[in-house]
Amino acid sequence: MIHKILIANRGEIAVRVIRACRDLHLKSVAIYTKPDKASLHVRIADEAYEIGEHPMHGYLDAKRIVEVAKHCGADAIHPGYGFLSENYEFAKEVEDAGLIFIGPKADVIRKMGNKNIARYLMRKNGIPVVPGTETLNNETLETIKRYASQIGYPVILKASGGGGGRGIREVHKEADLEGLLDDCKREAKAFFNNDEVFMEKLILNPRHIEFQILGDNYGNIIHLLERDCSIQRRHQKIIEIAPSPTMSENLRKTMGVTAVAAAKAVNYTSVGTVEFLLDDYNNFYFMEMNTRIQVEHGVTEEITGIDLIVRQIRIAAGEILDIEQSDIKSQGFAIEARIVAEDAAKNFTPALGKVTGYYPALGPSVRVDSHLYKDYNIPPFYDSLLAKLMVRSTSYDLAVNKLERALEEFAIEGICTTIPFLLAISRSREFRRGFFDTSYTDRHLPYLREEMKKYKDKANKFSQEDDLKAVVIEAIKRLKEDRAKNE
Structure with missing residues (x-):
């Protein structure tokens, strides 16, 4: 049984895991370095422990993290994504300490974490590789x-x-x-x-397609459909869509069966992702397996109704998988846009500062996963992800409409973000039609920059109108004060 979980991470994913713990009535433990003392995950966890002054070292100190977990009486450790999440030595350290590592076994992480070993194992099991x-x-x-x-x-x-x-x-x-x-x-x-x-x-201009895998400790493995992660910049994902808007059912079935076979080849447990490159002729090639929860897991949750973090925890606690492949059906389309602290108009330079206003988008089938709050200071030491905006609708076209509306509403004041860039993508004809691959942002950068200027001009107009309103309000206030004095 699991009663208390230490989250060996920070930011958005730490908040996400803490909320899953609350849903399961489990105690949560946060860790933090000195610059993260005011972070949201520290505030909302049941317990929190500082693990050092250096911004990075604490989150990478496997021995210290395990010591804290044992000290506070945690039964398990959730690694999140990034940091030590795919470090097999950390997973082994957790296992050797008698704690539960919420993820696959250390040996599986070791094999799949080395892309050469992974390629060899896939070829050996008949999985197509580049x-x-x-x-x-x-x-x-x-x-x-x-x-x-x-x-x-x-x-x-x-x-x-x-x-x-x-x-x-x-x-x-x-x-x-x-x-x-x-x-x-x-x-x-x-x-x-x-x-x-x-x-x-180098497969030129492929689509990047990944299948979400879910497996228990008893050999039951299924996939939860695919995500199209082709909208990228410098090999970093920007927007993810589930399911792919242009994939045929026959291809989906073939790739899904292959993804499950890849997971079975290494006796995979917990959640994971099998990633493929798909060319113009529907030839697909194994790229890698991610042995952790993905940043974009939320869009799969939105179309399947399955809480992947909760499932991770339940599988780690020894539960058998109570769903079969035939149970998995897509409930429309979901899109995730990653909002990061970068100035897209200045070659995506990092943006730091204080969040003076935070107004996330709302409405039916709109979800925001974030660790932001008003007056939060963006530290310069970590990944620039601020929020994940997710929308869902019955069709891809309507989902794109909802994404555009939600991005227009979303406001983070005090720092530069990629919201204008994402909004420009949502208005692109090729994106709306599903005609894109991994070269999309490079090919459309001039158009996207022009669209971003329109957003900026609109924002400036609103700012000027707000300034004018403030002047009028102040003038009326002074007139009332003068009138009161005269009376």
């Missing part, structure tokens, strides 16, 4: 050049332990290979402490 190499770190430059020629340019270099868009370099000609290989290794070492790199054929 043509590529094993690790390149022990190969000479000449050998690597020969591999690239055999695969055929363009190719893509990837960090074996990478994720989140880091440790990736596209190579379009041989003259660039050496420099980009060094860049890729350097970034991989800096972000993942592992400079192992491999090479794949």
